[in-house]
Amino acid sequence: MTPKPLVLALSAVVLAGTVYAGARSVGPLPPLGSLLDPVAGVWSAARNAVLPHSMTVGISGLSGAVEVRYDARGVPHIFATTEEDAYRALGYVVARDRLFQLDIQTRAASGRLTELVGARALALDQSPRQLGMPRAAEQKLAAIDVSSASRKILDAYSDGVNAYIDSLAPADYPIEYKLLNARPERWHAINAIHLLNRMGWTLASEDPDHMLARAAALVGDKAAQSVFPVHTPIEEPIQPEPGWTAPHYRFEQIAAPGPPDSSAAELSALYQRFQGDDPGAESHAAFASNNWAVAPSRTKNGYALLAGDPHLELTLPSIWYEVHLVVPGKLDVYGVTIPGAPAVIIGFNRDISWTFTNTGADVMDFYRETVDDAVNPKQYKLDGQWRPLITRLEQYHDQSGRLIHTDTVRYTHRGPMTYANGHWVSMRWTVLEPSNELQALYDATHARNTHEFEDAISRNFLAPAQNMLVADRGGSIAIRSTGHFPIRSGDGSGQEIRDGSLSSSDWRGFWPVDKYPQSFDPKQGFLASANQEPEAPESEFGYLGTDHGYEVWRALRINELLRGNSQVTPEDMIRYQTDPSSVRADMFVPYFIAAAQTESDRGRGSPALSSAAALLKQWDRKYTLDNQRAVLFETAMQQLADRTWDELSENGRRVATPSTAVLAELLRQPTNVWWDNRSTPGVVEDRDDILAQSLTAAYEVVLKKYGAPNGGGWRWDRIRFANIYHLLHIPAFSALDIPVPGGVGTLTPSSGSGHFGPSWRMVVEMGPEVHGWGTFPGGESGNPLSPRYKDHLPFWEQGKLQPLIFPHTSAELSSTATSATLKLVPAR
Amino acid sequence: MIVARYVARVIVVALVCALATKWLGWWSLPLVGFTYGATDRRARMHGTIAAAGAVLGWLAILGAEAVRGANVRAVAEYVGAVLSVPGFVFALITLAFAAVLAGTAAVLGTACNNDWRHHEKSMT
Numbered sequence: 001m002t003p004k005p006l007v008l009a010l011s012a013v014v015l016a017g018t019v020y021a022g023a024r025s026v027g028p029l030p031p032l033g034s035l036l037d038p039v040a041g042v043w044s045a046a047r048n049a050v051l052p053h054s055m056t057v058g059i060s061g062l063s064g065a066v067e068v069r070y071d072a073r074g075v076p077h078i079f080a081t082t083e084e085d086a087y088r089a090l091g092y093v094v095a096r097d098r099l100f101q102l103d104i105q106t107r108a109a110s111g112r113l114t115e116l117v118g119a120r121a122l123a124l125d126q127s128p129r130q131l132g133m134p135r136a137a138e139q140k141l142a143a144i145d146v147s148s149a150s151r152k153i154l155d156a157y158s159d160g161v162n163a164y165i166d167s168l169a170p171a172d173y174p175i176e177y178k179l180l181n182a183r184p185e186r187w188h189a190i191n192a193i194h195l196l197n198r199m200g201w202t203l204a205s206e207d208p209d210h211m212l213a214r215a216a217a218l219v220g221d222k223a224a225q226s227v228f229p230v231h232t233p234i235e236e237p238i239q240p241e242p243g244w245t246a247p248h249y250r251f252e253q254i255a256a257p258g259p260p261d262s263s264a265a266e267l268s269a270l271y272q273r274f275q276g277d278d279p280g281a282e283s284h285a286a287f288a289s290n291n292w293a294v295a296p297s298r299t300k301n302g303y304a305l306l307a308g309d310p311h312l313e314l315t316l317p318s319i320w321y322e323v324h325l326v327v328p329g330k331l332d333v334y335g336v337t338i339p340g341a342p343a344v345i346i347g348f349n350r351d352i353s354w355t356f357t358n359t360g361a362d363v364m365d366f367y368r369e370t371v372d373d374a375v376n377p378k379q380y381k382l383d384g385q386w387r388p389l390i391t392r393l394e395q396y397h398d399q400s401g402r403l404i405h406t407d408t409v410r411y412t413h414r415g416p417m418t419y420a421n422g423h424w425v426s427m428r429w430t431v432l433e434p435s436n437e438l439q440a441l442y443d444a445t446h447a448r449n450t451h452e453f454e455d456a457i458s459r460n461f462l463a464p465a466q467n468m469l470v471a472d473r474g475g476s477i478a479i480r481s482t483g484h485f486p487i488r489s490g491d492g493s494g495q496e497i498r499d500g501s502l503s504s505s506d507w508r509g510f511w512p513v514d515k516y517p518q519s520f521d522p523k524q525g526f527l528a529s530a531n532q533e534p535e536a537p538e539s540e541f542g543y544l545g546t547d548h549g550y551e552v553w554r555a556l557r558i559n560e561l562l563r564g565n566s567q568v569t570p571e572d573m574i575r576y577q578t579d580p581s582s583v584r585a586d587m588f589v590p591y592f593i594a595a596a597q598t599e600s601d602r603g604r605g606s607p608a609l610s611s612a613a614a615l616l617k618q619w620d621r622k623y624t625l626d627n628q629r630a631v632l633f634e635t636a637m638q639q640l641a642d643r644t645w646d647e648l649s650e651n652g653r654r655v656a657t658p659s660t661a662v663l664a665e666l667l668r669q670p671t672n673v674w675w676d677n678r679s680t681p682g683v684v685e686d687r688d689d690i691l692a693q694s695l696t697a698a699y700e701v702v703l704k705k706y707g708a709p710n711g712g713g714w715r716w717d718r719i720r721f722a723n724i725y726h727l728l729h730i731p732a733f734s735a736l737d738i739p740v741p742g743g744v745g746t747l748t749p750s751s752g753s754g755h756f757g758p759s760w761r762m763v764v765e766m767g768p769e770v771h772g773w774g775t776f777p778g779g780e781s782g783n784p785l786s787p788r789y790k791d792h793l794p795f796w797e798q799g800k801l802q803p804l805i806f807p808h809t810s811a812e813l814s815s816t817a818t819s820a821t822l823k824l825v826p827a828r
Numbered sequence: 829m830i831v832a833r834y835v836a837r838v839i840v841v842a843l844v845c846a847l848a849t850k851w852l853g854w855w856s857l858p859l860v861g862f863t864y865g866a867t868d869r870r871a872r873m874h875g876t877i878a879a880a881g882a883v884l885g886w887l888a889i890l891g892a893e894a895v896r897g898a899n900v901r902a903v904a905e906y907v908g909a910v911l912s913v914p915g916f917v918f919a920l921i922t923l924a925f926a927a928v929l930a931g932t933a934a935v936l937g938t939a940c941n942n943d944w945r946h947h948e949k950s951m952t
Contacts, residue, residue: 008939011875015858015932018925022854033854036922038889040853042907043922046898179910732909785902 030181040171042178047171049785051096051820058827059163061088061156068093068822069813071805074780074788076822077324079810086325087153087342089824091160091187094321098339098782100174101317102161103184104727106191106340109198110134111394114405116182118398122405129394130409132416133201136432137193143434150439154189157342161187174783176728182399192438195340200431202312204464204483207364208546209495210271214656217265219647220258227254227648227658227674230493231537232547233665236555238467238479238529239517241536245524245563247556248536251665256673257647267497269421270366288551289357290577290747291469292528292558293477295521300567303767304471307573308346308355311749312759314724316734316790318778320345320760324806325445333445334772334806336760339782343441346760348772348806351448352472353764357529359465359481360549363430365488365507367414367500371424380412380424381501389417412500426500428507430484435462450478450520458482458513467517467529473766479527480518481534485511485544492543515541526562530554530747552661553745556583573763574773577747578799584660584745585621585633591667592616592636595691609692612636612699615709623743623750625717628709630743636698637744643690646678660745716741723754724777724793726784733784735777738797748799761801773801837871841881845930846888854929857882861930865937874938879931886926 022033035041051070064081066089071077076093080086095102107113111129113121128134144151165184177183208228215224236247289310296302312319320336323344335347346355371377372386379386390411398404410417414428443456453470458480461468465483486507488494498505517534519527532555534544560583561576562568596613599605612632619629641657644666648656666674670687677685685693706713717739726733740757742748748758762774777796781788795802807813841864848856861878868874894900905915913921 007935011932011935014928015936018928018932019855019858022925022929032925036925037849037854038886038893038922039850043890043893043900043903046900046903047893047896049899049902050897175907179907730910732906784906785899 025181030179034170034181035178040169042175044171045175045178045783045785048174049781049783050787051822053819054821054823056823056825057092057163057167059088059092059160059824060827061159061163062824062826064826066824067810068824069810069818070820070822071813072817072819073322073802073805074791074819075322075324075805076780077326077805077807077810077813079326081327083149083327083331084152084156086327086331088156088160088163090323090325090337090342091157091162092164092824093160093323093822094337094339095161095164095187097780098317098321099164099184100176101727101782102187102191102340104176105198106194109194109201110137110191111396114396114398115401116180116399119404122396125396126394126407128198128201129407130416130418131201131205131427131429132409132411132432133197134194134394135392135409135411137190137197140193140197140434140436141190144436144439148436148439150436150442151189153342153442154192154438157192158187158189175785179728179730192341195338196437197431199338200464202464203358203466204361204363204431205429206360206549207271207366208362208548209366209497210268211548211656212495212546213264213268213271215648215658216261217268218257218260218650218655220261221264222255223257224261224264225255226252227645227662228656229547229662230495230543230545232533232550232552232659232661234552234556234661235536236532236552236559237517237536237539238481238527238532238534238555239519239536239539240522240524240527241539242523247552247559250537251668254662254666254669254672254674266421270368270423270425270497271420288531288554288749290528290530290554290558291355291357291467292526292562292573292576293469293471293479294562294568294573295477295525296475298525298562298566298568300569301765301767303765304473304475304477305568305570305573306348306353306355306469306471306477306762306764306766307577308469308760308762309577309747309758310346310356310760311757313755314722314757314759314777316724316726316778316784317782318759318776320776320778322774322776322780322804326809331445332808334804335762336774336776341438343438344445345441346762347445348764348766348770349445349447350473350770352450352453352470353762353766353770353772354444354453354468354470355762356466356468358531359467359483359534360531360545361465361481361483361485362494362543362545362549363463363465363484363486365428365486365494366497367412367426367428367505368497369412369417369424369426369500374422374424377410377424380417380426382413383501383503387413414500414506425497428486430463430465430486433462433484435484436460437462448472449474450476454478454480454482454518454520458516467534469527469529471764471766473768473770475766476521477527478518478520479529480513480516482516485516485542487511487542494543495546511541517544524563525566528555528558528562530558547659547661551659551745553582553584554747554749557581557745557747570763570765570771570773574761574799574801577758577761577763577801578741579747580622580624580627580741582621582623582743582746585619585630587664588637588640588667589616589619589621589633591687592633592691592695595688596695598688599692604689604692606696608699609696611709612695615699616695623716623720623741623746625715625739625741627716628712628714630716631706631714631719632698632702632709634743635702636695639694639697639701640691643677643694644674647674716743720750720752721754722750722757722777722797725755735790735793738793740797741799758796761796762804763801770806772804772806774804775801834871834873834877837868837877838880838884841878841930842884842888845882845885845926849885849889854926857926857929858933861933862937862940864930865934866940867937869941874941875931875935878934879927882926882930883923886923 908918
């Protein structure tokens with residue numbers, strides 16, 4: 001029977017429409033055919049979720065067979081006969097587990113996200129390009145000696161990544177590519193440099209100058225200098241000061257707010273293109289890290305101990321990938337690598353263990369340039385002579401390769417130049433300068449003691465400046481704040497925009513290594529860094545940075561814990577990493593309680609204030625999950641910052657927030673004019689008025705938001721969460737609303753957004769046999785469907801570390817301890 | 829007996845759909861459906877048979893993956909969440925896509941089949 005014409009017509013239309021939707025993208029949806037295909041579409045992600053138990057793959061370029069054994073935690077142990085083979089295999093296994101992450105991170109770092117997701121990423125792509133980062137990566141790569149070990153492993157790693165990419169059929173592409181209707185791009189050696197530059201951007205792009213300028217614009221230079229000081233008012237430096245057995249408080253009189261400074265306002269506007277908004281009260285403090293080491297004289301087992309805990313943006317998959325590389329007689333290193341970088345960044349070998357925290361140095365300066373044409377400059381003036389600007393055309397393409405935008409970025413000899421508020425401003429930044437961090441990390445993995453490590457790192461690790469902590473099997477511990485610290489002309493300060501028309505404004509060089517903040521085997525028997533000021537002012541060689549780039553509370557707590565324990569065990573180290581106590585709370589809570597009493601004595605008390613003070617008194621000053629008082633304190637601190645720094649607000653929005661250490665300094669000055677609330681003319685508030693008002697307001701806010709104090713709504717685990725987003729911010733691939741202990745200034749800090757936090761917790765005992773423990777919030781696999789996508793997360797949530805298996809040979813990994821094997825052999 | 833014949837047809841179409849998808853991709857389903865509609869002169873409901881065969885073929889592929897240990901249910905749930913639909917709805921969308929491709933093509937194929945038969949009859 002012939003179908004009726006209407007049925008035929010309808011079938012033809014439906015078929016045509018379905019085929020069209022199957023072949024072409026409709027709106028945000030990828031083509032349905034390639035998405036839904038049960039063989040090559042998203043469904044195939046299930047097939048690739050678990051690594052095959054045993055597999056042999058041929059790779060060209062290998063000089064011998066490489067055995068990769070995945071342990072029970074999914075960590076690959078790579079046994080090779082040459083270092084190049086080991087790194088070639090590393091490229092292969094990292095790509096196997098994290099291919100999409102490799103790709104998207106590199107595109108983000110090099111300003112090429114539009115090629116993956118289209119024009120909506122244009123603004124994101126423009127930032128790194130206008131900062132000159134792709135150009136800097138090209139220059140860095142070109143400067144690496146082709147015969148150097150770092151270049152060889154860079155190329156070997158690239159070969160390994162490409163060997164994996166080349167082996168893939170479209171069905172094998174990670175699920176994200178299918179959702180984006182994209183395909184992986186072949187890997188290039190420069191990608192690793194892009195990624196390291198990106199790390200530099202993350203860790204060393206905070207310039208304190210703009211906060212000072214913004215504050216000066218509103219309250220004058222003197223007051224601004226007072227609330228944005230160079231040195232932290234509470235000193236617990238990384239480099240221990242002889243004779244110090246406690247922190248030093250350098251509380252000085254804070255200058256009263258003065259009249260606005262119009263020249264500072266102009267300066268402030270110039271920073272705007274390079275620097276973002278005020279991060280707000282203390283939120284930047286979550287973007288931090290801890291490390292400490294204890295000498296054998298203060299450990300129970302008599303071996304040096306080291307703890308590392310970098311706090312970074314939390315993502316799924318994690319920024320870190322655990323790996324163990326073995327080349328008999330040459331290399332035996334365990335640790336974490338950033339997918340895309342052929343190096344173990346933090347870890348240990350048979351002799352040393354090491355880890356980093358961010359130094360927070362001021363390594364970015366700005367120059368107001370004189371140009372020949374305000375609109376389209378081609379030259380800039382230096383010492384009376386016109387010099388040509390270097391121009392670079394930045395082109396942005398979409399997924400189909402269509403050109404969607406172009407920018408011309410101009411460079412002086414200092415760096416990229418941008419137009420802001422009628423002026424051309426250039427920037428010099430250590431991250432853009434020639435360096436070879438890969439060589440530094442390569443050398444570090446071969447170091448046998450603390451001196452070899454620090455020397456190896458100092459030779460080539462120039463940016464971002466890091467506090468490099470190391471412990472060795474001989475019982476030595478050391479730390480050095482390593483990186484290029486500029487020597488500037490004049491007063492040496494980096495807190496100004498300099499005259500670009502004079503070469504005398506340029507950097508004079510960099511600090512010599514022996515002047516870096518550092519300590520080897522200090523008398524106190526331990527070393528600790530947590531982004532605090534590296535040296536006491538009297539020891540500092542020159543201007544390094546400012547209080548705004550540092551944070552002291554975690555350093556105070558670590559030092560308190562380590563001073564109080566002369567029999568430290570690995571278990572203590574692990575416990576300290578999630579210590580919920582807060583020195584910040586210890587400092588501020590008594591003032592709140594006393595202020596409530598004072599206000600009551602003055603006859604200005606209220607039931608709300610009394611209740612709030614009573615609740616705060618009950619608090620043990622810990623940020624545990626079941627704690628029901630921390631929320632009141634945190635809200636009171638927000639209220640306090642808002643009320644105290646009202647002079648730093650513009651159009652109802654605070655544009656610069658001094659550190660909490662400065663706020664603590666102000667606490668000692670009860671009648672300082674900063675306490676006065678500008679919005680209450682005729683009334684002069686003092687410290688206790690503001691503290692009491694803040695506490696009362698906090699109580700009312702918390703009561704309204706979370707209900708009765710003991711009703712369960714105030715529990716910390718109902719308020720503070722970690723939100724670990726997938727790289728594409730797909731909620732289904734993310735781990736959201738994870739209750740976490742810790743707050744601002746605790747050893748495990750948690751930010752309000754929950755996007756930042758401890759990214760790799762590691763403890764190592766440097767005994768005759770090295771023992772390590774560690775975990776990170778995620779898993780080894782980047783496939784959201786893999787059981788290894790976030791299998792470490794429960795340990796991270798509970799503050800537990802997992803033993804790290806560190807076998808000498810593949811035979812030491814028993815078959816029961818091996819979850820999968822991969823044999824890489826030279827391709828014929 | 830008639831039912832068995834229809835079931836047999838569905839199974840054959842399913843087999844061809846599965847193999848064609850594996851070797852050629854999703855776009856082979858309209859070809860299979862059309863070819864089936866154009867060549868099976870004895871059956872009725874070609875569209876239904878082709879659609880059921882396509883669904884069965886793709887289910888067989890997913891079932892085989894599941895038997896080999898792949899967690900296809902998790903895929904449905906994850907991708908469903910990405911598209912803001914329950915996991916089973918995403919699975920139904922997948923199967924409906926296959927059914928529409930093969931079924932509508934089979935209906936069009938049937939028309940060719942009948943045109944050809946009509947032409948053959950008029951020649952004799």
